Amino acid sequence: MTSLTGSDGINQALADIHKISCKMSCNHSGQVVATTVYLLETLKHYSWNQKVVLVVAAFALSFGEFWLLVSRRDEDPIAKSVNLLKGCLLIPDFNELVKLLRAMMVAVNSNFAFCVLPTSYIKKETSSMMGAIKYFPNPSCQIICRVVYIASTLGKEKVNNLNDFAEEIGKMNTTLQEKLKCCQEEVDEHRQKEYQYICDLIGQSKDQIQIIAKLTGKNENQVPERLKDRHVILLISDFNISIEEIKVLNQLIKKDHLYEMIWIPFGERLSSERNKFLELKKYMISFTFFEPFDIEQAVIEFIKKDWHFIKNPIAVSLKGGEVTCRNALPMLLTWGNSAFPFTDKTEKDKWDKMDKKWKLDLLVDEQIIGQDIESWKKKETVVCFFGGANIEWIKNFTAEVKVAAEATGVSLKMAYVGNNKGKGLARNELSLAKIHVIESEFQWHFWARFKSILQTKIQHGKTCKSDRIMQETMKILNYDGSGKEWAIFGMGSDVMVTMNGKTAITIMSKYKEWKKDVAKPRFFLQGIRSYMTKLSVDHGCIEVHLPVLGQLPGIVFCPKCYREMEMYYTYRCCDE
Incomplete structure (x- = not known):
């Protein structure tokens, strides 16, 4: 037929x-x-x-x-x-x-x-x-x-x-x-019976091979025996998952060999989707995957209904046949493998042990930003991350920052990190200005960590008024989401300073007015922070876009005035 x-x-x-x-x-x-x-x-x-x-x-x-x-x-x-x-x-x-x-x-x-x-x-x-x-x-x-x-x-x-x-x-x-x-x-009737069978299997069975076989549409003898006792993460996505995300996950998988990651993609039985699968498969050097078009309809229904998969990738953590976390992806992107074994308790412990200050440690480590930038966290090195698409602003800003740093005697490191879509100005455009540009997968991870942090804070019921990290994260996501330029200055273990592009240019161009507050290089951030309090900064319109991960976030408060923010649904298709 x-x-x-x-x-x-x-x-x-x-x-x-x-x-x-x-x-x-x-x-x-x-x-x-x-x-x-x-x-x-x-x-x-x-x-x-x-x-x-x-x-x-x-x-x-x-x-x-x-x-x-x-x-x-x-x-x-x-x-x-x-x-x-x-x-x-x-x-x-x-x-x-x-x-x-x-x-x-x-x-x-x-x-x-x-x-x-x-x-x-x-x-x-x-x-x-x-x-x-x-x-x-x-x-x-x-x-x-x-x-x-x-x-x-x-x-x-x-x-x-x-x-x-x-x-x-x-x-x-x-x-x-x-x-x-x-x-x-x-x-x-048959679909409901099959759906209930999957619910019972996931909820009661401890046979990890049986569970993986059912979710991937395979016979049990087709699932590698090594997965029986391994910690397994099920990466669930469609065929639009980015290559940058795959590269980041590849690095995390092979870094410590703590777990296996199985890719379960959803897609139509079209040759175009198969071509996408074959193309993405080439980059998944550390993944385990099966034929993606054998997944049963009841399995898809279960994953969407019970694990709240809509479109954005999720990572289900599985150990000994037990689901330890329905979506460990934000945890993995925020903490890397240090969050292993990826339970809610592990994540809570990580945040409880962490210094609540807005410091470079949140943004700079070898698994998010690369080993070459990990060395930047020296005590008296000013690190500046910035973004935006206006090349003239970037040239002026970088020039002003270098002059201010030289005048105050601090060691300066600067890096351009694009925007939260993993895009930005091309490397050849910025090379003319001798600007360090972070690799595309590290750019993607930089922004993914910001969004993961904010999602976690919202789920934990935190507010900008009481949580400095959440407040500053929302500022950066707002600047970027509205297409504005922005900058973050950090040094060693000092609290970082976040500002929009206009404020950044103003402060750097008037360094002579706050230079007197920088008695020693390590007071550079203190001088910026002190001068910033003297400037009049408009509230403007604060907008933060987060991907929907199956469940609506709770109440969110403005990072500037602390009022409850309005929530809207946004449907977006960007061909970039």
Whole structure:
């Protein structure tokens, strides 16, 4: 049986639609039976439901051409000439024709619904499906005959029984709908049983191999035995996961070999999706993965409903058959492997032990920013991270910072980190200004850590008023999300200073006014902070965009005025 899915199946179906459309258009009313037989022979590799869908689609193609000619023949000479050549002289009653077309579309939708019934939940041998299959040939043939007749006479002969045809197709569709309802009830029953089985398996079984096999659509003997006693992280995503994210996770996986990571991607059975899979697979050198298109529908339902997967990747932590964390990805991106074994308690302990100050340690370590920048955390080295897309601002800012640093006698290190989409100015644009640009995967991780920190703080019920780290994180995400330039200054274990681009330029250009407060190089940040309090900074509009991870975040307060922030839904598609 020919499939209507997949690139090959769709291309073949389109070719057949064009072929039978031409045949119907070139036919006349006296050849309806012969043409119908020809169509059935041409479509013999399709099911009865698929035959109806393709024939009506072919008629839609013919009718579309007919309508274009008729609607333009009085004003367009070419359309008028083509109309004469085709012999389309009569205009049908369009009200009756529209009624018929609507009946056809309802029939198409019913037949298509049969085509996409999941065969894993309903077999041909079931009573409901056997009854439907026995019924299909008769109405399918009648619908196809009606379509062939109308397509053959359209504009050439007067057709008086369009309303009768519409009523006949409507009656056939009523019966189709009744049989479809019986089949769908059976599908729903089997799907619910399968979903409950997965819930029980995840909640009660301690057999890790069995769980992995079920989630990946494999037999247990196809799952590597080494996964039985290993700590496993299930990375669940679609095929739009970024290469930068994969590279970061690769480094974390192979760094300490504490766990195995299995990629479970969701996607349609299209050749374009398979090509994406094969392309991403090349970068997943440290991952374990299986054929992605074998995942059962009940598994997808469970992951979306119980593990709250929507679109953004999640990482489910699994040990000894027990789920230790439904989404360890924010934890992994914030703390790296030091958060192992990735439990809620581990994360809480990490935050409890951490100094609550806004310091360089949050932004600079070898697994997020690279070993070459790890050495920047020296006691008397001023580190400046900055972002923005205005090259003129960047040139002016970097020049002013270097002058101020030289005048105050501090060692200076600067790095451009793009924006939170992993994009930014091209390296060749910034190389002219001799600016250090962090590698793309480190840029991605830099921003992923910010968003992970904020999500965790929100989930833990923290507020900007009482949590300095949350406050400063929101500032940076707001500056970046609104397209503004920004800068962070840090030094050793001192508290960092965060500011927008306008404030940063102002402070650096007026370093002579606060230089007197820098008695020693290590007081550089203190001088900036002191002068910043003298400036009038507008509140402006604070906006922070976070990916939806299945559950809405709690109440969030403004990092500047501490009022409760409004929450909106945003749907975004960025082709960047």
